[in-house]
């Protein structure tokens with residue numbers, strides 16, 4: 001698809017290089033870890049200072065029961081332990097979406113989380129997906145995330161990184177601007193939307209929603225996405241993308257699953273966001289409507 005952006009480019013390619021990994025997770029954690037390692041080595045070779053992986057990078061099960069049975073606590077997840085070792089080895093922070101068990105041992109549901117692994121290999125931030133995705137398309141995908149997943153109950157305050165303050169969200173959260181606006185009010189520079197979008201909703205809404213969030217929050221958007229057929233029943237839209245605070249697409253991948261997992265390299269120049277917020281101040285009328 002050709003994207004027409006009829007604005008002068010306010011954003012030069014300077015700043016900190018980051019890598020966005022596009023993978024196709026299956027129910028094999030070993031296979032998924034090796035896809036991530038492949039991307040990490042490409043990122044390291046290119047000189048990237050952080051790597052971003054999609055939602056549910058650890059696995060995508062072929063049924064709700066498989067999804068529940070594959071779930072492991074971070075401490076004993078071979079997938080996460082492997083990624084932490086890579087982060088440590090390369091001194092490279094990693095953002096990754098995974099599944100984690102509920103805090104309630106009696107619960108039949110799991111958590112959908114985004115973890116920030118520091119350059120020392122430690123999990124230093126954790127966001128639990130607030131909005132759960134239930135979808136019914138006649139003749140198309142039918143998904144009930146709320147059956148297997150328990151929703152989080154809080155917005156994670158933005159945290160410092162090599163590319164500025166990061167605001168974490170996951171996939172379907174993209175449809176709720178309240179959460180990104182709250183993160184913006186708290187000083188976020190970069191909005192993360194690690195995702196596994198369906199093909200029909202991706203075709204209809206992905207790019208428009210992501211550009212809207214970048215523009216209205218005057219923030220960078222980094223959306224690492226799952227791509228291709230995970231199993232017989234489930235296919236993801238792909239189109240991993242990075243968008244500037246001006247709404248420009250700084251880089252994007254397509255929706256085709258390749259033989260090798262793909263990496264998108266983009267320079268994030270935080271100064272440009274700071275400059276834009278000065279030139280185009282978005283002062284809210286919280287005397288008229290509530291602050292979020």
Ligand SMILES: O=C(O)CNC(=O)[C@H](CS)NC(=O)CCC(=O)C(=O)O
Pocket residue numbers: 055056059060061067112132133143144145171172175196197198201202
């Ligand atoms: O199932 C897992 O293991 C991981 N979770 C997901 O893939 C989730 C729930 S099914 N997918 C989405 O939220 C897609 C949202 C979407 O496509 C939209 O908002 O249009």
